[in-house]
Amino acid sequence: EVVMTQSPATLSVSPGERATLSCRASQSVGSNLAWYQHKPGQAPRLLIYDTSTRATGIPARFSGSGSGTEFTLTISSLQSEDFALYYCQQYNNWPPLTFGGGTKVEIK
Protein backbone atom coordinates (compact mmCIF):
# COMPACT_ATOMS: atom_id res chain seq x y z
CA GLU A 1 0.00 0.00 0.00
CA VAL A 2 1.23 3.49 -0.87
CA VAL A 3 1.11 5.67 2.24
CA MET A 4 0.50 9.36 1.59
CA THR A 5 1.72 11.87 4.18
CA GLN A 6 0.65 15.50 4.12
CA SER A 7 2.25 18.41 5.92
CA PRO A 8 1.56 20.53 7.77
CA ALA A 9 -1.64 19.29 9.36
CA THR A 10 -2.79 22.89 9.78
CA LEU A 11 -1.62 25.96 7.90
CA SER A 12 -2.55 29.43 9.16
CA VAL A 13 -2.44 31.99 6.39
CA SER A 14 -3.68 35.55 5.95
CA PRO A 15 -5.91 36.37 2.97
CA GLY A 16 -3.79 37.39 0.00
CA GLU A 17 -0.79 35.39 1.17
CA ARG A 18 0.72 32.35 -0.50
CA ALA A 19 0.05 28.85 0.84
CA THR A 20 2.28 25.86 0.15
CA LEU A 21 1.01 22.36 1.00
CA SER A 22 3.17 19.25 0.83
CA CYS A 23 2.40 15.62 0.09
CA ARG A 24 4.84 12.73 0.24
CA ALA A 25 4.32 9.18 -1.05
CA SER A 26 5.99 6.14 0.52
CA GLN A 27 6.96 4.97 -2.98
CA SER A 28 6.95 6.53 -6.40
CA VAL A 29 3.51 7.28 -7.84
CA GLY A 30 4.89 8.82 -11.03
CA SER A 31 2.72 11.80 -11.86
CA ASN A 32 -0.54 10.11 -10.82
CA LEU A 33 -1.31 12.51 -8.01
CA ALA A 34 -4.43 14.57 -7.41
CA TRP A 35 -5.43 17.32 -4.99
CA TYR A 36 -8.95 17.84 -3.66
CA GLN A 37 -10.55 20.67 -1.73
CA HIS A 38 -13.16 19.78 0.88
CA LYS A 39 -15.41 22.13 2.81
CA PRO A 40 -17.77 20.97 5.59
CA GLY A 41 -21.14 19.87 4.26
CA GLN A 42 -19.95 19.98 0.66
CA ALA A 43 -18.74 17.43 -1.82
CA PRO A 44 -14.98 17.18 -2.19
CA ARG A 45 -13.84 18.98 -5.34
CA LEU A 46 -11.07 17.92 -7.69
CA LEU A 47 -8.54 20.75 -8.02
CA ILE A 48 -5.46 19.25 -9.65
CA TYR A 49 -4.79 15.93 -11.37
CA ASP A 50 -1.75 14.35 -12.98
CA THR A 51 0.32 16.42 -10.50
CA SER A 52 -0.10 19.76 -12.24
CA THR A 53 -3.20 19.87 -14.45
CA ARG A 54 -5.98 22.06 -13.14
CA ALA A 55 -9.46 20.54 -13.29
CA THR A 56 -12.21 22.31 -15.19
CA GLY A 57 -13.12 25.66 -13.65
CA ILE A 58 -10.29 25.75 -11.14
CA PRO A 59 -8.70 29.23 -10.84
CA ALA A 60 -5.12 29.77 -11.94
CA ARG A 61 -4.05 30.66 -8.40
CA PHE A 62 -4.02 26.91 -7.71
CA SER A 63 -0.96 25.10 -9.03
CA GLY A 64 0.61 21.71 -8.48
CA SER A 65 4.13 20.44 -8.90
CA GLY A 66 6.41 17.52 -8.11
CA SER A 67 6.97 13.95 -9.24
CA GLY A 68 7.74 10.52 -7.88
CA THR A 69 7.32 10.88 -4.13
CA GLU A 70 7.28 14.63 -3.41
CA PHE A 71 4.43 16.90 -4.41
CA THR A 72 3.29 20.44 -3.69
CA LEU A 73 0.04 22.35 -4.00
CA THR A 74 0.48 26.11 -4.08
CA ILE A 75 -2.27 28.66 -3.69
CA SER A 76 -0.68 31.89 -4.86
CA SER A 77 -2.96 34.40 -3.17
CA LEU A 78 -5.48 33.01 -0.73
CA GLN A 79 -9.08 34.11 -1.15
CA SER A 80 -11.73 33.77 1.55
CA GLU A 81 -13.30 30.82 -0.27
CA ASP A 82 -10.00 28.90 -0.21
CA PHE A 83 -10.03 28.22 3.52
CA ALA A 84 -10.80 24.51 3.60
CA LEU A 85 -9.34 21.04 3.94
CA TYR A 86 -7.03 19.82 1.19
CA TYR A 87 -6.21 16.19 0.43
CA CYS A 88 -3.73 14.60 -1.90
CA GLN A 89 -4.46 11.19 -3.45
CA GLN A 90 -2.42 8.74 -5.50
CA TYR A 91 -3.97 6.67 -8.26
CA ASN A 92 -0.83 5.01 -9.60
CA ASN A 93 -0.56 1.83 -7.50
CA TRP A 94 -3.94 0.50 -6.47
CA PRO A 95 -5.91 -1.00 -4.91
CA PRO A 96 -6.04 0.54 -2.50
CA LEU A 97 -6.45 4.11 -3.68
CA THR A 98 -4.90 6.15 -0.90
CA PHE A 99 -5.27 9.67 0.44
CA GLY A 100 -3.09 11.84 2.61
CA GLY A 101 -4.35 12.79 6.04
CA GLY A 102 -5.24 16.29 4.89
CA THR A 103 -4.08 19.85 5.49
CA LYS A 104 -6.47 22.35 6.99
CA VAL A 105 -5.90 25.86 5.65
CA GLU A 106 -7.24 28.31 8.21
CA ILE A 107 -7.41 32.05 8.51
CA LYS A 108 -4.49 33.57 10.42
Add this chain to the structure above:
Amino acid sequence: EVQLLESGGGLSQPGGSLRLSCAGSGFTFSSYSVSWVRQTPGKGLEWVSIISRDGLTSKYADSVRGRFTISRDNSKNTLYLQMNSLRAEDTAIYYCAIKSGGNYPFDNWGLGTLVTVSS
Protein backbone atom coordinates in the same frame (compact mmCIF):
# COMPACT_ATOMS: atom_id res chain seq x y z
CA GLU B 1 -24.47 19.30 -14.42
CA VAL B 2 -23.02 16.17 -12.88
CA GLN B 3 -24.86 15.19 -9.71
CA LEU B 4 -24.34 12.30 -7.34
CA LEU B 5 -26.85 11.86 -4.53
CA GLU B 6 -26.23 9.38 -1.75
CA SER B 7 -28.94 7.98 0.50
CA GLY B 8 -29.55 5.15 2.92
CA GLY B 9 -27.37 6.24 5.80
CA GLY B 10 -28.54 6.11 9.38
CA LEU B 11 -28.04 4.42 12.72
CA SER B 12 -27.21 0.75 13.02
CA GLN B 13 -26.25 -1.41 15.94
CA PRO B 14 -22.94 -3.26 15.79
CA GLY B 15 -23.40 -6.38 13.71
CA GLY B 16 -26.25 -4.79 11.79
CA SER B 17 -26.67 -4.00 8.10
CA LEU B 18 -27.35 -0.98 5.94
CA ARG B 19 -27.66 -0.46 2.21
CA LEU B 20 -26.43 2.77 0.70
CA SER B 21 -27.47 4.09 -2.71
CA CYS B 22 -25.95 6.71 -4.98
CA ALA B 23 -28.03 8.10 -7.84
CA GLY B 24 -26.17 9.74 -10.70
CA SER B 25 -27.50 12.30 -13.15
CA GLY B 26 -26.21 14.77 -15.69
CA PHE B 27 -23.70 12.34 -17.20
CA THR B 28 -23.51 8.90 -18.81
CA PHE B 29 -23.40 6.77 -15.68
CA SER B 30 -22.28 3.62 -17.47
CA SER B 31 -19.16 5.37 -18.78
CA TYR B 32 -17.58 5.72 -15.33
CA SER B 33 -16.15 3.51 -12.67
CA VAL B 34 -17.77 4.39 -9.37
CA SER B 35 -16.32 4.23 -5.90
CA TRP B 36 -17.29 4.63 -2.28
CA VAL B 37 -15.00 6.73 -0.11
CA ARG B 38 -15.61 7.42 3.57
CA GLN B 39 -14.58 10.11 5.99
CA THR B 40 -14.37 9.02 9.58
CA PRO B 41 -14.95 11.50 12.40
CA GLY B 42 -11.89 13.67 12.89
CA LYS B 43 -9.94 11.73 10.31
CA GLY B 44 -9.33 11.93 6.62
CA LEU B 45 -10.63 10.15 3.57
CA GLU B 46 -10.49 6.37 3.20
CA TRP B 47 -11.22 4.57 -0.04
CA VAL B 48 -13.73 1.74 0.51
CA SER B 49 -14.58 0.06 -2.78
CA ILE B 50 -14.81 0.51 -6.54
CA ILE B 51 -16.81 -1.10 -9.33
CA SER B 52 -16.08 -1.13 -13.04
CA ARG B 53 -18.25 0.48 -15.69
CA ASP B 54 -19.96 -2.80 -16.55
CA GLY B 55 -20.26 -3.94 -12.97
CA LEU B 56 -18.24 -7.09 -13.54
CA THR B 57 -15.17 -6.13 -11.55
CA SER B 58 -15.04 -4.82 -8.00
CA LYS B 59 -12.30 -4.18 -5.47
CA TYR B 60 -12.37 -3.51 -1.73
CA ALA B 61 -10.27 -2.06 1.04
CA ASP B 62 -8.96 -4.71 3.44
CA SER B 63 -11.01 -3.12 6.23
CA VAL B 64 -14.33 -3.95 4.56
CA ARG B 65 -13.60 -6.97 2.36
CA GLY B 66 -15.99 -9.81 3.14
CA ARG B 67 -18.47 -7.51 4.89
CA PHE B 68 -19.36 -4.91 2.22
CA THR B 69 -20.59 -5.56 -1.32
CA ILE B 70 -20.61 -2.96 -4.06
CA SER B 71 -22.98 -3.21 -7.02
CA ARG B 72 -24.54 -1.01 -9.68
CA ASP B 73 -27.60 -0.85 -11.90
CA ASN B 74 -26.74 1.12 -15.02
CA SER B 75 -30.38 1.05 -16.16
CA LYS B 76 -31.21 3.06 -13.04
CA ASN B 77 -27.97 5.09 -12.94
CA THR B 78 -27.50 3.91 -9.38
CA LEU B 79 -24.64 2.57 -7.28
CA TYR B 80 -25.14 0.52 -4.13
CA LEU B 81 -23.16 -0.52 -1.10
CA GLN B 82 -24.49 -3.37 1.02
CA MET B 83 -22.86 -3.13 4.42
CA ASN B 84 -23.11 -6.14 6.72
CA SER B 85 -21.54 -6.99 10.09
CA LEU B 86 -21.15 -3.30 10.81
CA ARG B 87 -18.60 -2.18 13.38
CA ALA B 88 -18.19 1.03 15.35
CA GLU B 89 -15.20 1.89 13.18
CA ASP B 90 -17.44 1.94 10.11
CA THR B 91 -19.04 5.12 11.45
CA ALA B 92 -18.35 7.73 8.78
CA ILE B 93 -19.75 9.92 6.05
CA TYR B 94 -19.88 7.79 2.92
CA TYR B 95 -19.34 9.50 -0.43
CA CYS B 96 -19.74 8.12 -3.90
CA ALA B 97 -17.30 9.35 -6.52
CA ILE B 98 -16.81 8.73 -10.22
CA LYS B 99 -13.59 8.23 -12.15
CA SER B 100 -13.07 8.00 -15.89
CA GLY B 101 -10.82 4.97 -15.88
CA GLY B 102 -7.88 3.14 -14.39
CA ASN B 103 -5.25 5.71 -13.56
CA TYR B 104 -7.56 8.68 -13.18
CA PRO B 105 -8.60 10.75 -10.18
CA PHE B 106 -12.13 11.11 -8.88
CA ASP B 107 -13.78 13.62 -11.20
CA ASN B 108 -16.90 14.27 -9.14
CA TRP B 109 -18.22 13.44 -5.70
CA GLY B 110 -21.57 13.43 -3.95
CA LEU B 111 -22.49 15.21 -0.73
CA GLY B 112 -22.31 12.04 1.32
CA THR B 113 -24.55 10.12 3.69
CA LEU B 114 -23.81 9.60 7.38
CA VAL B 115 -23.58 6.10 8.79
CA THR B 116 -23.45 5.71 12.55
CA VAL B 117 -22.79 2.34 14.16
CA SER B 118 -23.55 2.38 17.85
CA SER B 119 -25.46 0.44 20.46
